[in-house]
Amino acid sequence: MDPEKNHEINIKQSEDRFRENLLPSLSVNTVLFSYHQERLNVLLLKFGDTGYFMLPGGFIRRDEDVDEAALRNLKELTALENIYLEQFYVAGNAERSTDPVVVEFLKKQGYEKISSWLSQRNVSICYLALVNEKKVKPELNVQFISRYLWADVTNLPPLLFDHTTIIEKALSRLQSDMDQKLLSNNLLNEPFTMSDLQKLYEAVFQKKFTRSNFQRKMLKRDILARVGKKYEGRAHKAPYLYRFKKVKAS
Amino acid sequence: MDPEKNHEINIKQSEDRFRENLLPSLSVNTVLFSYHQERLNVLLLKFGDTGYFMLPGGFIRRDEDVDEAALRNLKELTALENIYLEQFYVAGNAERSTDPVVVEFLKKQGYEKISSWLSQRNVSICYLALVNEKKVKPELNVQFISRYLWADVTNLPPLLFDHTTIIEKALSRLQSDMDQKLLSNNLLNEPFTMSDLQKLYEAVFQKKFTRSNFQRKMLKRDILARVGKKYEGRAHKAPYLYRFKKVKAS
DNA sequence: ACAAAAGTGTTAGTTCTACACCCATGA
DNA sequence: TCATGGGTGTAGAACTAACACTTTTGT
Secondary structure (H helix, E strand, O other): OOHHHHHHHHHHHHHHHHHOOEOOOEEEEEEEEEEEOOEEEEEEEEEOOOOEEEOOEEOOEOOOOHHHHHHHHHHHHHOOOOOOEEEEEEEOOHHHHOOHHHHHHHHHOOOHHHHHHHOOOOEEEEEEEEOOHHHOOOOOOOOOEEEEEEEEOOOOOOEOOOHHHHHHHHHHHHHHHHHOOOOOOOOOOOOEOHHHHHHHHHHHHOOOOOHHHHHHHHHHOOOEEEEEEOOOOOOOOOOEEEEEOOOOOO | OOHHHHHHHHHHHHHHHHHOOEOOOEEEEEEEEEEEOOEEEEEEEEEOOOOEEEOOEEOOEOOOOHHHHHHHHHHHHHOOOOOOEEEEEEEOOHHHHOOHHHHHHHHHOOOHHHHHHHOOOOEEEEEEEEOOHHHOOOOOOOOOEEEEEEEEOOOOOOEOOOHHHHHHHHHHHHHHHHHOOOOOOOOOOOOEOHHHHHHHHHHHHOOOOOHHHHHHHHHHOOOEEEEEEOOOOOOOOOOEEEEEOOOOOO
16 A cells, blocks of 8 residues: 555545535444354454454444444444344443554554544443344444454454454343343344254353253244245254244334 | 623633643543442532532642543542542543533523633543541532532432433443452441442342342352351341452562 | 231242154055 | 254253132230
C-alpha cells in the first residue's frame, strides 16, 4: 500500500466519521457465529500483516438505535438481513482501547495520528449473530484489513484488544440461548437430520450428548417438523429430515 | 430555587463535565433494589415538581472502567461499597434521550439550554444492585431532584424516559439471577428465618411458594448456615436462624 | 392440652440418564 | 443376512409438587 494514500483515506474516514454524525467513544462489535464442517466458527478480520485478528465492528449514528447500528453494520459487512442479533455484553474497560500490537504496527508504518485516533477511549456494545457461512461475503474495503478468517472457536488465533474475552462471553451466551429460548436457525441448512442437529449442539456446548435422549429432548420442544427421509445409499435406516417450525413473532 | 443561580450551577456542571473528562453520549443508570416490609422496592428520584421520577445515574470518566463508573456512582449516591453490581442492559434507542415532560418543565422555567443539553443523544449502560434500604442515605445535591422514593416495583409512579422498561428488565434479570447463581445477600438482614427468605422470594417473583418445598430447595443449595433459633415469645415452634455461607470469590 | 407455626415425611407425578432393543437400509 | 446407524422402549435415579404428619412453643 502507498502510505500517503492510506493517510489520505484515513483523514477522509475520520472526517466522514464526524460528517456522518457518529457517536464518539462508542462502537458495536459483532461476534458472527457460523457452523461449518462440524465446527463452530467466528468471523475474524486480519489486521495488516501483524498476524493478529479482530472482530468486525462499526460505529453508531447519532440518529439510529444502537440495535439498528448493529443490524446496519451486519448488513454492510455481510449483506445479510433478518438475522437473529442479540446484545450480550458491554466491553467498557478503560484500558481496552489501546493494544500495543496496533500501536506498534501503525508507528512502524508512520501513522502516528491514526494510531492515537484508533487508541481513543472506546466502549463497545457487543452483539452476537448466527449466520450461514456460505451466504456471507465479507466486505474487505476497510483500512488495514488484509483478509478474513472463519476461526474455530476452540482454536482461536491471537486477537487484538479484549476480543478473546468478548468471544468467550458470546459463546456462553449462545449456549444459554440455545438451551432455552432460541433455535439453531441460520446455523443449519434445512433440511437436516437429527444427527446433524446433535453435532451442532456438540460443537456449541463442546461436549457429547447421548443420542437417544438428545432426540427425545429436541422432539419434545415441538420446534421440528419432519419433511421426509434421507436416503444416502448407506447401509442403514434412513434418518428423518427436519425443518424448524415457523415460530410466531414474540 | 433561583433560576439564575440554577443556571450558573448548570453551566458549571456542564463545564465540569468536560473538565473532568467525561465520556460523551454515555451514561450509567443503576436500578437499586431493596427489600423492606415484605416489598421489593427500587430507588427513584423525583424530577422537580413534575410528579415524574427517574432512576439514579451518572457519567463515565475517560480514564475509568464502565463498571468502575457504576460502582463510583453507587458510592457517591449511597455511600455503599462492596455491593453486588451487574450490568444487565443497554438502553440505546435513538429516541430515548428526549422526554416531553422534561423538555416542557425546563422550558417553563426558562432553561432552554439545559433542556437541549439534557436531550442530547444518550446511551445508558444499566446496572442493578441489591442494597439495604436502611443503610442508604441518598444524596440529593443534584439539580432538579426534589426528593427520593423507595417505590414498590409492583406499583411504580410515572417515570421519565424509558426508565419503566429498564426497571422491568432489571426485575427479570434479578429473578433469573436469584434462581441460579446469586443469593439474597444485601437484601436481608442476617440472621433471618426461612420464612423471611421465602417472603423475599415471593416479593421478587411475585408469586407464592409452597412452604415445605421452598425450605427443602433452599437447604439443598448448601448456601445457608443455621446459627441458632429465634424465640419471639410466640406460641409456636421457634424457627431456625440462618446466615449466608461465605462464598469463595469466583 | 391447645393453637399456631416450623420442621420433616410421604406419595404420586414428571423428568433425566443410561442402555437395551428393534427397524430400515444397501451391500 | 449382516453390519450400520436410526428410532423407540424401559428401568432406575433424581427432581417436583402437593399435602399430611410431627415437633416445639407460649398461653
